[in-house]
Amino acid sequence: MDIAVFVKDCTLNGSLLNSLTLSVPTFNLTARELIQRYVHQVAEERKSAPSPSRYNLFTPASEEALLNGYDQPQERNIDAQRQCQHALRAFESNRFLMLVDDRQIEQLDESFSITSFSSIQFLRLVPLVGG
Numbered sequence: 001m002d003i004a005v006f007v008k009d010c011t012l013n014g015s016l017l018n019s020l021t022l023s024v025p026t027f028n029l030t031a032r033e034l035i036q037r038y039v040h041q042v043a044e045e046r047k048s049a050p051s052p053s054r055y056n057l058f059t060p061a062s063e064e065a066l067l068n069g070y071d072q073p074q075e076r077n078i079d080a081q082r083q084c085q086h087a088l089r090a091f092e093s094n095r096f097l098m099l100v101d102d103r104q105i106e107q108l109d110e111s112f113s114i115t116s117f118s119s120i121q122f123l124r125l126v127p128l129v130g131g
Contacts, residue, residue, distance in 0.1 A: 003027065005114055007038055009122045017124065018042065027115065031098055032088065032108040034120070039087045043080040097123040 002023045009018040022037055088108060090096055098105040099121045100112050114120070 001025075003114070003116045005116060005118050005120055007120045007122070009124070011124050012126070020045070022120075024114070027113050028111055029114060030109050030111050031091065031105045034098070035087050035091060035108075036084045038122075039084045040080045043078045043083055047078055095125055097125065099123065 002025050004021050004023050007020055007022050008016060010016050020038075020041060022034075022041060024034070024037060091098065091108060099119070100114060101118050103112070105112060
């Protein structure tokens with residue numbers, strides 16, 4: 001049985017970048033599984049979006065940006081697998097944090113339990129100027 005959880009993608013100052021309800025087939029997940037599901041769902045939503053919008057956990061490669069014609073309302077050809085790899089590398093290099101029920105998940109293969117009431121947040125970290 002799938003459960004639905006609400007996921008927020010935010011900046012450290014609390015600005016909401018994206019939010020969605022994610023359907024997951026189990027109560028136990030790893031960070032890797034959750035990131036992959038999130039990226040796939042965001043990619044699907046972006047493919048059918050009427051106008052270009054900001055990518056959240058991932059940024060399209062330059063050839064994808066060119067192919068997607070940000071100024072043209074056409075179907076976007078986003079490589080979700082490639083974007084998953086970008087997002088997983090970003091997690092590993094601490095470019096964003098994952099909080100599940102106010103607990104920081106630190107490793108991609110770290111498992112955790114969720115319920116339909118769980119709070120899941122991706123917090124985007126911004127590097128300091130000059131460092």
